[in-house]
Every structure is written in C-alpha cells, then in structure tokens.
Amino acid sequence: MTILFTVLTGCTTAPAPTTEWQTHRAALSAxxxxxARGKVAFIxxxxxxxxxxxxxHTPNASTLRLTNFLGTTLLSLTMNAQGATLIDDQGKQYQDPHPARLIAYLTGARLPVDALAPWLIGQPRAQDRFSLGPDNRxxxxxxxxxxxxDYQDYSAETQPALPTRITLSNDQQTVKLMISTWTLDND
Structure with missing residues (x-):
C-alpha cells in the first residue's frame, strides 16, 4: 500500500509554494x-x-497569435502605443486604435487584450478589485x-510563480486560458 501511495504521489504536480503577497507583487512588477504559450477557448x-x-509582451508592444491544431495562423495581433494591427488567416490587414474592438469585429469574440499583459502574469492593475487565495497570490x-x-492554478516551476489556468468571464462570454510554457525575457 505504501508503494502505491508513493507512485501516485510522484505522478502529481507539486503546487506552487505559498508566498508573501507584497514580495510576490514586487517580483511580478519587475x-x-x-x-506565454498554451491554449485558449472562447465560449x-x-x-x-x-x-x-x-x-x-515587451514594454513597447504586445503580440497575440492564435493558431489552429495544425499550426496555421488564425490571427496575429500586434499592439503598441499607436494602436493595433491584426492580420487574419487570409493575410488581410486591419488597423484600429482599440485592439479589443478589432478582435471583436473580426472574430465575434470579446477579449480584453488591453489588460492581458498584467492579468496573464497574475498582477492586478491599480483600478482592479482583487482577492488573494490561501497561497497569497x-x-x-x-x-x-x-x-x-479566476486564477485556478499557478506553476511551481517559474520564479515568481505564474498562472497556468485562468478563466475570464463577463455576462456574454467565457475565455479559458491554459498556459503551458512561460519564458521571462527580462534584461
């Protein structure tokens, strides 16, 4: 019985350790x-x-690319201080000062891309109301x-711990994100 328990325990992913919020928030700000690479579902x-x-994401621009299971690009969105440029699966280019409006117009899906840069790493903006979990994230x-x-899970393999499962919802839609790979590019 002990051997079986050890084997089952070895197959589970260790949760990210508990942290102190102010220290964690400072690490996120840095x-x-x-x-981020993973999967997204729009419902x-x-x-x-x-x-x-x-x-x-960099301080000057963010790029969102969605591809199908074969790797074919469905859309590529680049955002910077001047606005957004979206290239669809046919190679047609669209521009708009508001990236969320551009995505909604072309796909029918609402995605708050303007706020994704901090939200993806688990960092609230100054105007957001937020709550912490028992792990102080x-x-x-x-x-x-x-x-x-909702932030359902964090990676124990990144420093600081970064979200791996996030659900965004409003009264019209749910967006589920599963991040499988994080790469921090800080200089």
Missing part, C-alpha cells in the same frame, strides 16, 4: 518582457472555438468593464 452563446495561444479580480477573472 517582469517587463515575457512570452459564448453563439460562438465556440479553441486555438493555440502565443502571447509576447491573486485568486480573482474584477474590472470596471465587467470582466471577472
């Missing part, structure tokens, strides 16, 4: 460039789709535009 009453997710937050974000 991250200026990163890449709404009239739209359901999933894709592979690539998100790259972000457990949930709400923003003024009606988004509710």
């Amino acid at each position: 991250i200026d460039s990163y890449t 709404a009453s009239d739209t359901r789709f999933s894709a592979n997710l690539y998100w790259h 972000l457990a949930a937050l709400d923003d003024a535009q009606g988004w509710h974000i």
